[in-house]
Each structure stands twice: as C-alpha cells, then as structure tokens.
Amino acid sequence: MTISVDVPKDSFRLSQLLYDTRYRSLTIQVVAFILLMLSFSWLVSNTVQNLSALGKDFDFGFLSTPAGYDINQRLIEYSSQSSHGRAAIVGILNTLLVAFLGCIVATVIGVLVGVLRLSKNWVVSRLMAVYVEALRNVPLLLWIVLIFALMTESTPQPRDFREGGSASMLLGDTMAITNRGVFIPKPIWHDGSMILGAIFVLSLIGIWAFRRYARKRQEQTGDILPVFWVSLGLLIVPVTLFYFVLGHPVTLEYPELGGFNFQGGLQIRNSLIALWFALSLYTGAFIAEIVRAGILAVSKGQTEAAFALGLRPNRTMNLVILPQAMRVIIPPLISQFLNLTKNSSLAIAVGYMDVRATLGGITINQTGRELEGMLLLGLFYLTASLMISSVMNIYNNRMKLKER
C-alpha cells in the first residue's frame, strides 16, 4: 500500500504573511525596512530644513582654507597659515603619537603587574592587587587631571634652575623637570645618519633571518642555538661599530637654561606627559587583569604534563604555557589598545592638541561646520577601530581551536 502525501495546494492567503513562518520573516523585514527608511528620511529632511534655516550648506571646502590658529605640538611642518586639513592631520598624528607611546608603556606595566600579581610573594601580590583595584575603579579623567596638576603645581619653575636656585637638572645635567614640561636631549641627525639607520634595519633583518634559521635547525637536528645572545649582539654591535666608523653621525643637543626658559633640547609638554602616563597606568591595570586571566586560563595539567616530559621551568613557560596563554590574551589586549586610542580623546582635559582638539574643536568653532567636522572626526575614529578589529578577527580565526 502506498501512501501518497499530497501537499495541500492552498492558494496563498494574506494571513500567511503573519502566521506562516516561511513568510513571516519577510513581513517583519519589510515593515522594519519601511520604518527605517521613514525615520531616516525624517532625520535627513529635518537636517536639510535646519541647515537652510541657518543659511549653512554641506560643504567640505573649509578643509583647504587657512586655519589661522597655532598648534603647540606638531610632528610635521605646520603654521597658522596652513589649511584646516593640515591642522586635522597634525591632530591625527598627535593622537597616534600618544596612543603609540601609551600602548607600549601600558603593555610593559600590564605584563609586569599581571605576572607579579600571580607571584607567591604575599606582599608583592597584595600591592599589585591594590594598584589594579585603585586604577580600575576611579575614572581615567581624574587620573589625567591629577597627574597634570602634579606636573604643573609641584614641579619647579625654570628660573629655579639658575645658579643657587632650589632645583637642579637630572642625569648629569641632561634632563630637567619643570612646570612647563620635561626637557630632554634632542638627537641631531648629521650626514651619514641615514647609513646608520640602514644598518640598524639590516641588523633587524639579520636577527629575523637568524631566528628562522635557528628554528629550522632545531626542528631538523634538535640542536638549540643561543638565540637570545646572538640577537642581542646583532642588535648592538654593528650599529655601535658604524657609529664610531662614520664619526658620530648622531649627536645630542642638551637643553640649557637661557632667559626665562630652557633653550634647545626636546620639550615634552606636561599635557602630553599627563595624558601619556595616565593612559598607560589606567590601561596597564586592565592589561594586568587580562594577562593574569590568560595565564590562569592555561590549566594546571599543562604545566604538570610539561614537567613530566622533563622540560625545565623556563622552557615550560616558553613552549607550553605562553603560546596557550597568548591565545587568550591577545584579543582583549588589542581591544584595550583600541580603548586607549579612543580614551586619548580625553586630551581635552589637559589641552593636548589631538585630533578632537584641532578638527573637532578649534576648526569647528572657527568655521561653524559642526556637522562636517564631527562627521570627519567620527570617520577617523571609526576607520581606526574597524581596521584594528579586522586585524583582530583575522588573528582570532587563525588561532581558533579546530573543533568538530
């Protein structure tokens, strides 16, 4: 006996749009789309009306007009006659500068504190716990303002450095901490410094090649080469040698007291220092927790297995624990870097000229282009974070454990 299953060939009824799961998703999406478009066009028409009421248009031409304001810290040529666009680029570079410096110091602090917090040493681990909790539970803005106040109010004025003054320079008269910033020696690049730079790059390539060779050799023969010492030698020896051979192509210009301020040398403004240190200390506390969690995430059995295989503690750490911990640590670490970059917009509290201060601050105030300025500012941050998060996604996919 055969059973024929006839699919009832009902004609399409309107109620199926609501009650049939095959069609319902379509209905929902169409309704959502209509609502979305309606609200979008409502916003746009409001904006158009408001702009025309104010007599403004939507135009990015202001980017090429002269800015007319000065920026006290610049990494590229800039004067008040330069365009608003160039001012924005100076601001972007300043943002990237403080983000870069901050990421490095925050990573160093974070790794140190995270490892020390796991130490069996009771005093040290308590101290690090206090550091982490104190930094994480108090707003970043407060730290920035506090460090800035410390730098400006409790450091000596430049005139105190004169003969018989109350303050003196540090590190053999090469560095001065004043309420106008920290003055450090400035490297001067003479002829031949390019060659020195090229040699430095070459030795970096040499280190990379040597490491590759050492790994291959270890895989094939089992011999272990002293990678660390050879790398260190490659890094230091050629550069030092050529530094003397080429006749000191790089010299230092020391800051000297002249008039009411220090002349020469490199001035690191208090605004940069406050922002840099506050960001590093704050993000460092978060990174410390990430590092701690990453190391704890590797189960104890892994260590025990490595010991059972006869690996020494050093190699256990390098070959077994760290590679597994890194899988857990890297993604949140990168998102902390991203947070640090975004938090650098708190520069506004200390008057550091980052992109928010130039493009999103003075330029907007001078030209009255709030819409365009904020749009560009948002786009800058958005591109930066999307780029970093796509890098992270690639990493995650490569590192994913392959399961079923």
Added chain:
Amino acid sequence: MTNANLSYVREEMLAPQDPPLGQTGVIRWLRENLFSSWLNAILTILSVWFVWTVVSHLFPWFYNSIWSGGSLNECREIRDATLGEGASAACFAVISDRWQQLLFGFYPSDGYWRPILALFLFLGSIMPVLFAALPRKLLLGTAAAPFVLVWLLWGGSIWVAVSVALGFVAGFIAYRVVSSSIGSSLLAILAAIAAPILYWSVLHGPVSGAFSGIIPIELPKVQSKEFGGFTLSVIIGIAGIVLSLPLGILLALGRQSNLFLIKYVSVGFIEVIRGVPLIAWLFTASLLLNYFLPPGTNFDLMLRVIIMVTLFSAAYIAEVIRGGLAALPRGQYEAADALGLDYWLSMRLIILPQALKISIPGIVNTFIGLFKDTTLVVFIGLLDPIGLAGAIRASTDWQGIYWELFIFIGLMFFIFCYSMGRYSLYLEKKLQREHR
C-alpha cells in the same frame, strides 16, 4: 634458641618530634612566601620599602589634617600655629567647606533631603531585583520607583508622575484584555502600544490637572541645570545602567538574528557606536542633535546626555551578551526548537538565562565603565564632581589645592565601582552550577 618471647618491635608509640624550627609557623610562612628565592627577597624588600615610604609620608599628612578654615591660607595659618612652620598636614577644610557643592552641585540647599531620600529609595527598590530571597511582591514597588524618583528629584505635582504611570498601566490592561478576548498576540501588542499613547495625548493633561486641583501635593521644581556633583553622576549613571541593559539585550539578539535586515542594522549600529569615543558622541549630543530634530525642538541637555550614554553602553553590553550567546552550545538552541517553543519563548526561557549568566562579569564591567564615564559630561558644560573640583581650584580661596579634592572624589567613585564589582563576584558565585 627460644627467644621467641623477645620482642624486636617497639610496643608503645613515641610522641612525634616537633618539626624543625624553619618548617613551622611564622618562619616557614616568611620563607615560603617572601624569601623563597633571591628575586623574591629583593621584590619583598623593595615593596616593603615602598609601602613604608608611602605610609610614613601619608600618615602624618592625614593625622595632622585640618578640617576647619575658609581658605587654603587660613588652613596654612592654622597649621603653622599648631604644628609649626611647614609641617605636613592635609587641608580637608576644602571638603568641609565645599562638600555640599561636590555632592549636590547647585541643587537648592533646602531640598538636599530629596536626592538623599531618592538614593535610599532607589537602593530599596533595587533590592528585590538583586537578591532573589526577598518576597516577589516587592517588585511592584520597583516598578513604581522610576516615577517616584523622577518626581522627587525634579519636583512638580505628584499627579503628573502618577498620571504618566497610569499610561503604562493602561497599556498593560489593554494587552491583557485584547489577548484574552481575541487571542491574537500581535493585536495585543499593538493595543498595548496604542493605549498609552492615546491616554497620554488625550487624558493625561486633564487627569493630572484635575487631581492637582483636588489634592495638591507638590514639591518645588528644580531645573536640570541646577543638578551637579555626585547627584548628577549618580543620576546619569543609574539611568544609563537601567535603560541600556534591555536595549543591549535587544541589540545582541538582533545581531544574532536570521533576518538579514535586522542583523545588519544591529551590526552597523553597534560598530559605529563602539568605534567612536564617548566624548565625540557627547559633543554630537550637545552640538548636532538640534540639526536632526524638527526645527524649534530644544530639549534638556541632561536628557540628551542620558540618551547618548544609554546608546553608548547599550552597544558595549550587546557585544558582551553576544559573547554569552555564542558561548552556549548549539544543542541548547536545538533543544529549544525541539520543544516547539517559538523564538521569544525559547529566548526567554532557555537561551537568555544562560547567556546572561555567562556575561554577568562583562555586563557589570560595562556598568562600571559607564559610571566612570559620567565624568566626561564636564566637557559639554554639566558640572560633575571633576568639573566642580576645577571650579573650586580656580577660586581664589582654594587655588593650589588638589590632593585633598581628588582623594575625596576618587574615594567616592571607588566606593561605588568597587561595590558593583563585588556584587558581580557574589552573583557569579551564587549562579555557579558547574562543579569544578
């Protein structure tokens, strides 16, 4: 050779010997914990030295602290008179002089009881949510709390708040009536949306006016710009926290959704919000929002900030919850489908309880971040504690003071954030079901 009765085995137990001195008590603990290796010993000595330096500087500073005086100079005079020239002494007189401002901003001083009462009411109303042991009927009080709190803080007639609340009741009743009489959940939801809107637009004014006429219960009105200090931070923080959680859950579900449009709208929203720092969003709220709204609308800056902060942290919460959703085994979703539950039921009964449990630490971290971020409102002209600290430091009386102010503000934030973190640890422990 009949020595069989000779025993070579000791018949009575010896009392155990004391362990060597180095293996017991304090000495052992010190050796194992502080001086197990050279590196450890150096670290110990360094950190003990560090702690000693800090304490030896801070203790006299705190111990000698001066709590009376109207300016920094007066403080110094008192110090010089009592402790001698240049002694180390904190001048907490700035706190006793300005604490009202730091806590309440420019809130009218005869109404200070209102924010305080509101805080206690809030804490009381949140208890049944936080601790499941309390009777469930208390949740009714929690539902009423938002209206009472808003009335308490901003003042006006109580009947306005009651009447607004009645709108929600109307919506609830409409939902019940329609769903029981017609049985269509879609129509019921539509009714639940339509009823309050109708009520608010037609009946709200007359109802509240009539009741105010009969039994006038009023508090003096307070403008939003008079709020400041910790009152402002706490209001923005709490409003943001309460509103962003449901929105975050919806966004996370949207991002996981099978519906193409819903999914990509959620993804776009989350990524755009998260990609741009909060400061930029706050400036958008204060500079640009007027462009996007119909000409002539102008609404409260504080409300704008609350909306922005809510959207901002909702995007972060959505990502945290997405992590929780992704961490659930596929079998849970499939089991829910196999039971024949529809989407919302399976989410409410099976998926979300587990996913939210996993994401508790992340959610609380986001809340802590939100609360700390409320300090950023200073840049768009609201006076939060840090803004007020700047104003105090700029005044002639207190020019040059910073440690005392920042310690006070930092401590207040620390107490709030640390207790939130502790609660999340408690919740995690309580909800732990796996045996480890």
